[in-house]
Amino acid sequence: MSDPTSEPENPAPATAGASATATLNVGRWSPGDDVIVVQRTPAPGTGRGAWRTFVETARGLKTTFGRIKEGTNTISYPEEKVPVYPRFRGRHKLHRFEDTGLEKCVGCSLCAAACPADCIRVVAAENTPENRVSAGERYAAVYEINLSRCIFCGYCEVACPFDAITMGHDYELSDYDRSDLIFTKEMLLAEPLERTPLRNEGE
């Protein structure tokens, strides 16, 4: 439709202005193919407008009533839980070697160094032949994570050279006291109560 004087595809009838196409093609300029013909609703205050209001209200009522049949989308939280994805970053876990039972953590403090929230505290001690805690030379005598500061970024598990710390799936961490949110090594090593369902493959 580059040529403005070209004949429109639907030639205007003799009574110009009678239809929507005709009004668009009045004059010499043709708006072309890509023009959007605006459909105007009946003006408010007219009979047709009132009828439209009535019909549209009824349509709205039908819509809301239809929602009753569709059922609810609510997940009743304490009873039902949204399953988490396998890589969900919840509460940390410390790990042991499954065969020997020794702790994987060697107390290197790399996690504490990587932590942007500065919530990990590690105090290392030497392993002795009588008291062998970890597989390496040293072990973490104190390992504390202040979960009220943790931002669950997962940098600690990335920083850990022995995969000793990973992010678990537990996200129900509220407590009545802030001091209860400082998790010690024993708490982090303990098998957590699996309170969170895991999302299945393809779910």
Next chain:
Amino acid sequence: MSVLALVGYYESWWVQILKAIVIFAVGLQLVPVVLIAERKIMGRMQGRYGPNRVGPYGALQPLADILKLLTKEQFRPTTSVGFLFAIAPLISILTAVAAFAIIPFGNVQHIFGERVGLYGVDVSIGPLYLFAFGAIAFYGIMLGGWSSGSKYSFLGAMRGAAQLISYEVSQGLALVGVIMTAQTLSLTGIVNAQKGMWYFIPQFVGFLIFLTASFAETNRAPFDLTEADAELVGGYNTEYGGGRFASYYFAEYLNVLVVSGIVTTVFFGGWLLPFGIHPPGWVDPIIVLFKMSLFTFFFIWVRATLPRLRYDQLMSFGWKVLLPLATLNALVTAILVVVTH
């Protein structure tokens, strides 16, 4: 008409007291039911459950709400006018309960050897009584909003004043058609006059106008500009809490029930059943309550559907659409009544 002269005068005093207590008790019990019904139904319409924690299926939720509200501390802003602040909710609740008294729940029955009408009182000026109390109810909102000494309350009250005055006219005129057709102002008389045909058929326009205006009169969505939570916090009851707020809340829902009852009575044949079914007298209140519940459901349904009107839309709708329609309806009905009689 003879009905007017007879009804209401042959009941002994103890029957009247008993009736007053029973009707007040019934009204008092119906409001929590409407409360929970509204929250549950609106929840379902919005894809959620609604309250489901207190009691079986959340049925005791209104009880918990009322208990919570009644045990709250009473306080008021320093800018408020104490006396008016305290009595404004009382006016609201009083007018709502008073209007509830005239809804006929059934025909005259023979109980304990007495003739008892199943209604609080059958006033010979039924709709006028209703509008009188509707007009006083407006003071509850107006004084409550003004005496709070808060700009939100004040704006809500001012809107309420304009809205109630505008829509009361249409509401009244919508009933004029029915009154002319029934040739009586007594509500039981109007019900008895509907034995041939319920008035929502011949008075369909009047019915629509009355229903629409009733939404405005009860400050329900889409005409809830007096509350308008999105812009006025809580409207006229922003500064209210505890028992006083509960009074306003109670009055609002009782007003919904009253309006449902009036629509039932005036347009849907009260205790009458279609197709010439005549059940025994004790079924009458059940029929009325059932019809009322349908309209209460409609109120809830509309609240879940329609968005709130803008203030100028509300005004132009009331004065430019409803009032001319109501006038025309009254005029046409008057002509038809004159021609056919």
